[in-house]
Amino acid sequence: MLELIAQHFAWAQNPVVLARQTLAGISNGMLLFLISAGLSLIFGVLRVLNFAHGALFMLGALIAVSTAALLADPLAGFAAALIGAAAGLALLGAAIETNLLRRIYRAPHEMQLLLTFGLVFILGDAAKIIWGREEHSIGMPAILTGGAHAFGLVFPLYRLFLIAAGVIVAAGLWLTLYRTRWGIFIRAATMDREMLSALGINTRRLFTAVFALGAALAGLGGALAAPVVAVGPGLHAQVIVDAFVVVVIGGLGSVLGAFIASLLVGLVNAFGILAFPSASVVLTFACMAIVLIVRPRGLLGTIE
């Protein structure tokens, strides 16, 4: 019996496997962070749970595919893809907020949920009409292919790049939230919107900006993921479920919580697939259920 268990967990003593899975877990966690940070920020300020966030991530990836194809130079194409996806999604986010979401802030929860849920289908089918049903991919720029050698192990460069990008975005977000005037407004809005608006802050513009920022982060995440995932119509469904798991574990409205939970879910996914190959999906949801039972507001969530 013990031998069987030891055999089952033999990978745990293999440094190559451990390093590879850790790296994969952390870098996937960073992609999860890009989407869940926006989801959490939007919920914190607008009090709307945006089910369409996965669709925004998918659109980011698709826009990246189209933008990268415009330029002949792979590196310039990749850079343009990142910028194009983030900018395109910021515009789309602003359009969605001003035309649709703005009308339902005072509506009951089920109306808000339904509106963003309806958007999932509209954006999903719109993507099928524009980009077709087939799966696309973009190549990585040459300087990000290959691996870095250290401690006798090989680390894929693109994974390291994803981690660096995630950390840079997280740091930028932290600076925005804690070191700028808009950041103060955003944090104040998560605490008391009415008070903020009574103090003379234009909360309508703030809401548009926050939704556009969240959408841009999702778009950037999609563009960064484009070289390592199959970019097709089914992409948004899996992504939104993972992002939900993350914000629920991290606590709705907390960006730091989303960061910690993203790493946690990324690592649980990466090692779960080794430890329990047939039940790895169950593992993340079980994680979420346990956190919710022990600490219903999530790791860093505030009480409503």
Added chain:
Amino acid sequence: MSAQHAGQLAAAAALLALPFGLSDFWVFISVEVLAFALYAVSFNLLLGYGGMLSFGHAAFLGVGGYTAALLVKQSGLPPALTLACLPFAAMFVSAAAALIIGLFSVRRVGIYFAMLTFAFQMLLYAVALKATPLTGGDDGLTGLKPPGFLAQPRAYYYFALALTAVSLYVLHRVVTSPFGYTLRALRANALRVQYLGVNVRAHRLAAFVVSGAFAGLAGAIFALVNGNVFPGWLDWTASATPIVMAVLGGTGTFLGPAVGAAVYVVLEVLISGRTEYWPLMMGIIIVILVLLMPEGLTGLWRLAMVRRRGGVGGVPLSTRESR
């Protein structure tokens, strides 16, 4: 005989006569309508009466469906006994699931309650996907047929109609009972009800279990007409369906969600037969519904009635308070 009684009799007669005017295909669709009407009304016990937005109601539709499928395929009981056990087994197992999920979920309200129910439903989804020996995994359980003489579509329609009618009667008794009025009071002001000495959590849990049991029965009815059960039944998009149906029909009335279910199912059949972009159409319908007619179809109907009697249009018709 009052006009209301005449209307009820006419509706009952129409439902009994329905299969004779329809092809086999539309008889199947009618059973689907009955199942989803029960699903939506059971869901609305939570949303419309209790003010609890469950975003994991598909869990119970799925549990009921899998229970029915396993009973028909694996139990080896004679057809008559299978039929007799079917409603009770489906309701019992989904009520048990609702009790466990509810124990943890009813501690929270609003969007947090929705997230908790969502989490448990996804957990069940993952189990359905991975517990292959029991659930058939990704492929689900296929080739289901109603046992015995019910394999005939019209016979199964009457079986489904009887089950749905009895269930709706019971649910109506529940919402018009003191328990039902306590639920409404909870939706309006839970704190005040608590001050009156009511055990809020126990009431919410009871509503959750009753709702889950009837959703399970709806799942069982649908499983046998659909012919298969697969993990997609437990996916998060399936949990949005009863919300769409309830809001489409109108959450403010008892039968509104049933009307919404009928319209939704028939629209899906008609539109998905003509275009592959049914999701796009549904998305547009949902956005229009939310932005332009939040009171649903029954709300529009009441508005039309008020206008015809010379009342003032545009007066807020809803007695629901925002939460």
